Amino acid sequence: MAGDWEALQLRDACLKIGSGATPRGGKEAYKGGATSLIRSQNIYNEGFHRDGLVYIDEDQSAELRNVEVKPNDVLLNITGDSVARCCQVAADVLPARVNQHVAIIRPRPDSLDARFLRYVLVSHEYQQRLLALASAGATRPALTKTMIEELDIPSPPLAEQKAIAAVLGALDDKIELNRRINATLEAMARALFQSWFVDFDPVRANMDRRGQKKSETGRVKSEIGPASDISNFKFQSSFFLPPATAALFPSLFQESAAGHIPFGWEVKTLADLASLITKGTTPTQDDITTATDTDVKINYVRVNSIDEDGSILPEKLTTIPESVHAGVLKRSILKADDVLYTIAGTIGRIALAEDWILPANTNQAVAIIRREPAIPPGFLILTMRHEAFREELHHNIVHAVQANLSLGMLSKARIVVPPETILKKLFAPIDEILRKISANRTQSRTLATLRDTLLPKLLSGELNVKQLGLTE
Secondary structure, X not given: OOOOOEEEEHHHHEEEEEEOOOOOOHHHHOOOOOEEEEOHHHEEOOEEOOOOOEEEOHHHHHHOHHHEEOOOOEEEEOEOOOOOOEEOOOHHXXXXXXXXXXXXXXXXXXXXXXXXXXXXXXXXXXXXXXXXXXXXXXXXXXXXXXXXXXXXXXXXXXXXXXXHHHHHHHHHHHHHHHHHHHHHHHHXXXXXXXXXXXXXXXXXXXXXXXXXXXXXXXXXOOOOOOOHHHHOOOOHHHHHOOHHHHOOOOOXXXXXXXXXXXXXXXXXXXXXHEEEEEEOOOOOHHHHHOOOOOOOEEEEEOHHHEOOOOOEOHHHOEEEEHHHHHOOOHHHEOOOOOEEEEOEOOOOOEEEOOHHHOOEEEOOOEEEEEEOOOOOHHHHHHHHHOHHHHHHHHOOOEEOOOEEOOHHHHHHOEEEEOOHHHHHHHHHHHHHHHHHHHHHHHHHHHHHHHHHHHHHHHHHOOOOOOOOOOOO
């Protein structure tokens, strides 16, 4: 803490510190409505997660009016494994209430900036303090109201608090913007993939154009099925399909084991498209303890390292010694563009092994699919992420102590594939979108690293915003 900064207890700078409540009847009573009910699973240090957000009706909202979330409130998880996680919510989440596992901290705007407080609480120093408090003398981690009220907080002048929060917030805002842009790009990539490689709209469009030309010359002939199959079809994807790419799609269908597919395309298995399908290994404790202190640390990818959106989370990566990586785990050494697919526990999360995580290994819950050179990695990822692929595999999942999918079943999964000679050309427009997504993720990781480097220095006073050249 800077020498000229005073510390104050949180109770002295807040209008409200208190936990929420759950509507009578518990989670089974959520009736839906216009009011969000925020739970601990929505709160993460990097920001608010909307997944799993539930809603309550007007009566339930009125019943919980004493735990209303207001703009700029800081929310802190106070029980369980997620204890100490902290964030603020966007205005579009409001109106909202919180349940009993979440505390509302509402600073006095004339003495403590709310965004500054949030950055204090998510800093490494304060996360360690909160976790230590939560684990003291209880069977389940928990933070009490008194613990929160008595927490000492650095108190630079309010203008300095706002300036610090603005610098860190600008980085977080850009990371959030990248996330939203990527969500849009991912939706585009999936929609185009569905249209071109699942619904085969370009083939139908080519059939339609071919039929029109034949009609003009009096030589109309149906290539497949009744005309009504395509007469009402709206080719909404045609705007995105360059003419040169459209010309690579055939203008008729053929029968196959997977139904009608474009003429000249094939139904193959995942094994046909891969040079290797294997899984990682978990080192024993003996393997770890025999490593030397000078061993380089190697990234180790587990199921929870892979996010639902297909990104690998740096904060969820663990490490193993280099001697273990090159020794007992040598069969699970990742290469660039390997496709990772989770096969135990949470099944079906997919990610690409990009250069930034290498060298790396995986454990036995993550399958490694090393594609053949002619197969774009994005084509494999979008195929395996598609509902039809997942449905085929779902019937082969073994539900034991932990759900798991065998490599044999994974290898046999069917995929409809264009000829390898044109696959990359067909997939190129979608591949360009995927490259933009990857570039945005790379930028966000860089910004997050910069934020995490600046955070303790700014909060301690070791560095001030004037030194960064960001204020007049």
